[in-house]
Amino acid sequence: MRTSHVFSFLIALAGVAFVPAAGAALKVLACEPEWGALVQELAGDRASVYVATTAMQDPHRIQAKPSLIASARSADLVVCTGAELEIGWLPVLLRQSGNAAVQAGQPGNFEAAAYVNKLEVPTRLDRADGDVHAAGNPHIQTDPRNFVPVADALSARLAAVDSANAAFYQSRHADFAKRWAAAIERWQTQAAPLRGAPVVVQHKAFPYLQQWLGLTEIATLEPKPGVEPSTGSLTEVLGQLQQKPAKMILRAAYNDGRSSEWLAERTKLPIVVLPFTVGGSEKARDLFSLFDDTVARLLAAQK
C-alpha cells in the first residue's frame, strides 16, 4: 500500500470509530453492581450501564483486566465507590483508557463515598492494622439512607454530563427519592426487632448496616481487615463468644464460607449470607429487592 492509501484508510477508520450513533444512550461504567442499579433507577433507558464487578467478586481485589479497560475507554461516566475501595485497579483502568472525560476530577468521574459521612475513619494509618482505608470504611451501600445523598449528587451529575436529558433525569430522581424514602420507612419498621442484636461479622463490611439497624458487632472473623482468618484467630473469636454470646454470623455473598461455617459448627449460630449488593442473592435483583432480602434474611436468623 502507498502511504496515501494507508492514510485514507486510517482516516476512514477514525471516521467510523468516532462518529457517535444518533440518540445513543449515555455510556456508564459502574464499578460495583449497586451503582449500576442506581444509574438504572435514575436514567432508565437513557443510559447503557456496564458493571465492572459482580456480587460474587471482592471489589478490593479486581484486576485491571482488558475487558474493563475497553469499557472505560468508551464510557461517558464512571460511577464508583471511591474511598480507596478500587485503589488496586481503577487508577490503572483510567490511565490506560485514553479517555479524558472520566479521569479523576472530571465531571465524568463520580465517587459515591464523597457524598456520605464515612465510618471507621482511622486515626492512624499503619499497614500493621491490615488493609485499612485512609478515607474510612468504603462499604457504604449496606445502609439505604446513604443512597439518598448519593442519588441527589448522581442525578445532578447525570444532568451535567448529558444536559439534553436533564429534565428526564430530574423527574426520574424525584420519583426514585419518593419511593426510596417510603421503602426505608418500611424496612426500618420491619427490622425493629433486630435493634441491639449482637452479631459476628466475617469482614468489616457492615458498619453502615449495623449503624442503621442498631446491630452490635461483637467480633470479626478476619483478625485484621483483608487478612484471611486462621484457625488460631477463629479459636480466639470462639473464646470471645463464650464470654459474650452473639445471635448470628454475617458474611457477604462473595466471602468464602469456610471460616463462618467453622464457627457456626461450634457455636450453633446461624450464618446470614447477605447479598451485600445487587445480584448477591437470587432475590436481590435491584436496589429495592436488595434491602427487602437483606432485612428478610436478618429477621429469619433472629427467630
Added chain:
Amino acid sequence: MSYRFARAWLLAALALGLDAARAQQAADTTPPPSSGAPAGGTSSASSFNPALSLILSGTYANLSRDPDNYRINGFVASGDIGPGPRGFSLGESELGFAANIDPYFYGAANISITPDNEADVEEAFVQTTSLGRGVTVKFGRFFSGIGYLNEQHAHTWDFVDSPLAYQAFLGTQLNDDGIQVRWLAPTRLFLEFGGEVGRGRNFPGSDRNKNGIGAGSIFAHAGGDWGDSSSWRAGLSYLQTSPQDRTDDTTNLAGDAVTNAFSGKSRLWVADFVWKWAPNGNPSRQNFKLQTEYFSRRESGTLTYDTTGAAATDSYSSRQSGGYVQAVYQFAPRWRTGVRYDRLDSGSVDLASNAAFLAQVNARPSRVTWMADYNSSEFSRIRLQLASDRAREGKADNQVFVQYQMSLGAHGAHNF
C-alpha cells in the same frame, strides 16, 4: 549511576515525607460535600507529594555452577543476565514515585538501587491523561510495551528471575528513552495498538552517537473475558534496532577469549498470551494464571572478529528463536505454586569467513523451574524456587533460591 546520585534520591524521598497514602487519597477524591464529611486529609503543602512506594527484596541462592561464567549457549551476550550471586544478597530495592502532574499529565519514576550501591533509573516518564479518543502518549524512559512481561516490574514477577527468552533476546527487560503512542479502539473487545521510537541504547540495540532514532517498535494487544471466571490477553509485537559495534565477549575455536562486534539490523517478533482464571472472578481463595511468550529474532549485518586483534570483518546473519510457558496456581488464600519451562533454539548463524575463527554452535538451552510462595498479605511475599538450568554447555546448573519481596508505602495498582 553513582552512589551520590542514589543518596540524593533517598534524601529527596525522605524530604518529601512519608504520608504518601494521604497524598494519593487527596489526588483521587473529589472535593468533600458541603454536608461536612469528617475529612481525613491534611491541608499542608505535603498533601501534594507524589505517592511513594518502596520495594525491599533480597535473595539467598545456592547454585551448583559458578554464576560468573553464566552464558546462554549459542546466543550473543545480552548484558547483565544469569541467576545472580551465590549466597545471601540484597535484591534490587525499588523506589517509586507517581502522581498526576496537572489535569493533563501523569508522571512516574522508578529508581532501582542495586546491592552494590548504584542507582539505576528504570523508568522516569510522563504520560498524557487528557488527549481522549483512546490516545495516550508516554515519553521519557519507560519499559517498552512489547511482549507481556516486559512492562511488569520485577517485584510483580511470578519467579525470582526472568524467562531465558527475555534474557537472551532483551537482556532481561527492555527500557529505552523515547516516546510511545498507544491507541485503544472504541470496541467491546479490548484492542490496543501502539508504537514506540527511542534511542535504542540497550540490547538488542547499542548506544550510538547519532541524531534520530535508534529503535522502533509496534505492538497490538487484544483481550477480553470468557464468562465471569476467566479473562485473557494476546499480543503481537515487533522491535527493530540498529546496533553499531555491539560487543560480545566470547571464546574462539582455539579457546582464547576474544571480543567481537556486530553492526547491522536486529529484528525481533514477540507473540504473547495470558489467561487468568478464578472461580466467579474472585481470586481471593483460588486463582490460576497461564502465560506464554514466543520470540523470533533475525539479525543481519557485519561481524568484526576479535576487535583488538585480527579485526576481521565479514557479513553476519542469524535467525534464532525461543520461548517459555508458565503456570501459577493459588491453591489456598496465602499460598501459590508455579512451574515454568524455558526453551531456546540457537537456530542458524551464518558467520561467512569468520567461521574460520568461531564455532558454529547448535544449541537448545532449556530450564525447568518450580516455585512456591507464601503471601502473608498482599504487601509481603516469601518464595522458594528450584530450577535446573541447562542454558550453558555441559552439566545442569541446579539452583535453589529463597527470596523475600516487601512493598511499603502507597498501594500501587498493578497491570493485568
